[in-house]
Amino acid sequence: VSIQDVAEAAGVSIATVSRVLNNPTLVSPRTATKVRDAINALGYVPNAFAQGLISKSSRVLGVVLPDIHGEFYSELLRGADSEARHQGYSLLVCSRLRSADGSLLPIAALGFVDGLALMITEPDEGLLRLLRTHATPTVVLDAEAEAGAGIDTVIVDNAAGAREATEHLLKHVPADRLCFVGGPRDNFDTKTRAAAFIDAIAASAGAPPDDARVAFGTYSFEWGRQWASDHAASLDRAGVLAGNDEIAYGVVHRAEELGLKAGRDFMLVGFDDTRLASLVRPMLSTVRVPLADVGAAAVSLLVKRIKDRGAPVSHVRLTPRLIVRETTRD
Amino acid sequence: VSIQDVAEAAGVSIATVSRVLNNPTLVSPRTATKVRDAINALGYVPNAFAQGLISKSSRVLGVVLPDIHGEFYSELLRGADSEARHQGYSLLVCSRLRSADGSLLPIAALGFVDGLALMITEPDEGLLRLLRTHATPTVVLDAEAEAGAGIDTVIVDNAAGAREATEHLLKHVPADRLCFVGGPRDNFDTKTRAAAFIDAIAASAGAPPDDARVAFGTYSFEWGRQWASDHAASLDRAGVLAGNDEIAYGVVHRAEELGLKAGRDFMLVGFDDTRLASLVRPMLSTVRVPLADVGAAAVSLLVKRIKDRGAPVSHVRLTPRLIVRETTRD
DNA sequence: GTGAAAGCGCTAACAT
């Protein structure tokens, strides 16, 4: 059922039908009513493809994340979804997992989206080059400005968060007993957090920590457990800054088996403040990253860019903040 | 840059360009090469709207969930995303939150999607009627078959899961000390789980539990805490089946403050087996719902339906299974 | 093997 059918049913031209939908003031009330009746009677819905072909717009935004699973991305998506709704857009979501098909961005329907929010967590020069080629409005999440020159970005001030956490730990534990247990070595977030950790220690103790005090692994519970196993001997009276909350809980878990309690026998701060951190006992001191805001900011920036492609490039920086709970006090 | 530009650059007609893209065998190798060179040189990408207008297909699937936040939906989405990728589709995701604008489905871009996976967790006759009107292929998640007559559905056998959990609890705790702490009273999952709980008790004890032993609230940590507060006096030596893992942890949390330990002083089983359940101490005995499979099945069913609109309606039923961890043994 | 031309369903001038 097309606009043609409606026009015939209402005894008007297709232009008139189009008008009552897009510019009702141009149509006499009587005709408008006739047309609307016909529309309802036939259950007519404008063909989105035909509309898109003309307007060159779908009001759909693409969101590409490394993974769409877990509290972290889930929360980010929530913010993006909410903001998109406000702005009258929908979200085409997909993960970059398994898209090692080399070629293009993993969105089959890339052509449909009015803009693209892309999270980049590790160096990927090829991808960035591709982005600059592509005409689609784009905002990059997470990649530090270095990478995103000329592209709108949303970044979290991980350095500030890690610094705050480290300084907090230093109040409880001497500098030479502080460790950083990060995620992947190449991950932007982990890199920045590690660097800020090292700087904060250096500022306090006059010298950076041993290399052995800064470890890298994956953003997983298992890695946290393993690290705790490997450092069982020195965990007592230590201070630990974890790369994220999952790692932190891995440490808690293993430490308990060793008879050590976070917040009493050693101090522990996580990162992200995912739901986990406030549900689990002991409740985790952690650096709250405003994930929903990140998602919302990305969408908001993207919509701005779509509306004005010529606007100056902007970088939104969101600041995390330390939440003190049970693992840094007894 | 359109197909026209490519055609001119390659010195052929637009039909030929279209052919090398869609039916290369019809084109001589030499011409094909010329065309491909032009395509690369110009960075041509076919206009998805124009393609959609003809093919009446976008290879995009709409996924509408009550909420896209949290472990539960996140895991479901992961399965859907993965299956969609396999099948060559993308996912347009949105939550039904805040879409009380009454009117249509909350997807602005409903017209773009080739199919719709819709999760319905509470009775909503209006919505179901709307679905039957709409021609878009649809699969409904979660709503029991009653609701989805004539529509493909994916449902979890909550009754089986709740029965297994209840029978497990009955091994540790007498029937008259068993409670069910559910989610919202109207929620399909909670309703089914409560009913199966009651049946299992009746089968074992010869009589259904008191009404007071079956409580409804929300799927939240806070509700679990509150319930535990309200039942502090009778929690010792009790058995609790929670409506989901969050509720279960709410109970654990409050119980600990009361000096009661799950798995020792009372028995506790959660529902869903979200990540939480295996990370947190004490690790939760819980009914594992194959959420990723639910998402994947929905997509798979949807694609089948798109390919053959006349196929008989099918209902996929997935079976959860009890995972015994620390909260039902000491 | 390739080109010309007819639409797909819609919007937006341009006429009337």
Next chain:
DNA sequence: ATGTTAGCGCTTTCAC
């Protein structure tokens, strides 16, 4: 206030 018409960019007969 309403109708006519020219595309939007593409695929697909139908000719040659």
